[in-house]
Amino acid sequence: MQCQRLKRLARDWYQKVKEDALAPARMMELIQRHVEHCPVCQTDPDLPEEIEKIREFIRAPQPVAASSEE
Numbered sequence: 001m002q003c004q005r006l007k008r009l010a011r012d013w014y015q016k017v018k019e020d021a022l023a024p025a026r027m028m029e030l031i032q033r034h035v036e037h038c039p040v041c042q043t044d045p046d047l048p049e050e051i052e053k054i055r056e057f058i059r060a061p062q063p064v065a066a067s068s069e070e
């Protein structure tokens with residue numbers, strides 16, 4: 001993880017997850033939203049793998065593929 005901002009944010013969010021103040025799935029949404037707007041994260045080749053590790057660590061569910069909407 002190259003982005004210092006995301007590191008700090010992830011630590012804050014993880015703290016909230018531990019305190020039950022934030023749902024794991026919500027934390028993953030917040031990470032995704034940061035990455036979408038962050039040029040540092042978007043050029044970090046290892047980030048998708050690290051995000052998956054975070055997902056496993058906080059036991060967030062896999063994102064559901066939006067295929068049955070229609």
Ligand SMILES: [Zn+2]
Pocket residue numbers: 003005006034035038039040041
């Ligand atoms: Zn970032």
